[in-house]
Amino acid sequence: MKKTFSYLWPLTKKYNSNYNGKLEVTWINGRKVLDSSNANYSYGALQEVLDHGFAEVRADRAAPVLLLGLGGGSAIPLLRNKYGYYGKITAVELDAAVIEIAKNEFNIEAHQPLELLCTDAEAFVASSQQQFGFIIIDLFLDLKVPAQFFTDAFWKNVAALLTADGKVLFNAGINEAHQEHIDYLLKNDTLGIHFQQKENVYGSNTLLLGERK
Template sequence: MSFLKKYFSYLNVIPVRTYESVHSGRLEINWLNGKKILDTKNTNYSYGNLGKVLKKALKHTETDFISKDQSVLILGLGGGDVIKQLRNNFKSQAHITAIEIDPVIIEIAFNEFDIIPNSQLEIINNDAYLFLKYTQEKYDIIIVDLFNDTQIPEFVFQNEFIKRIHQTLNLNGTAIFNTFILNDTDEIKNQKFLNRLQNSFLVQSFKKVYSHNHLIITQKTR
């Protein structure tokens, strides 16, 4: 049956199953273009265009992904797309910590996409803001991919969150922010966000990545 779904998914989206979440609403597992993906009502969460966006972001960093000594913090697990990319495409042996507020998302990552914790992968069911506020750990890479459907939590854009990202990064570490620009209001918000980031980081900005995504890649240089 999976083979047939994979084949016909090149012609159209093939629904597989749905999950209901208090945090994320209706979550859909679909086949599209020969791949199983995770969607919300209005956007792709993992393994579709979002995966391409994150792959582009990782390619634009100057980080040594291969070293076992590297540590990666992912805020927003989704279906675990970025974890698979780090392991498979970038051959990373880094220790990865993924923070996800939604236990249903963690269940989906485990059951649908084989994202299974081990000695090099820790998955924590926690609020990303609270985790950053209290953690004493330091990381070489932080990937901020926090969405509720097409909405990004407001705290991501605030100075306190930027300060905590800076404090949690090692010197010369990289923080990647995946954001959306859907309208003029988002455009203004993201420009203010860029200005705040530039007070603390060296910043690269990539707009209209696969349509509406706005990638921001920062490096802690001081």
């Protein structure tokens, strides 16, 4: 009934988050989306952006996948159902409220094998000993990517987690945000990752596609 009614009038449930402020899950036009105060976090425009990036990546579908930044988890059904990734997915999310939304509102645990970790992404890549064939980095607080995810130390740690032919997709900014940091990553040859830039993805986002050097 809610799904049917959503074509006539959006239905919204609100959540409080210690990191993201007010979050809203809305039934609209027959589907649920997760939004912060100013941005789509999952299953709306963001899912279209990630879909565009996934279509460009040629990663090993059987290899483990690391997702830094879960949101409502819209990347995961895309990986499983559209692109055929069947290895284990490890999703790292700092915000416990977001993990609960992904579980309870979007049934994310249906997409096994899946590990959900409530921890800091920067700390995870600094300490993990695992190897991944595809690393997806989608770490926004509202409309901004926190500065620590543009540092040399973070990216050298990411490179160390990649398999020999591993790939990276970094959702690096909206409109002109973070362009100076993005240019730095594109020119930096000490990180162990070679990047290509995709600008104005769906008219807004900048994606960086990376692979081990």
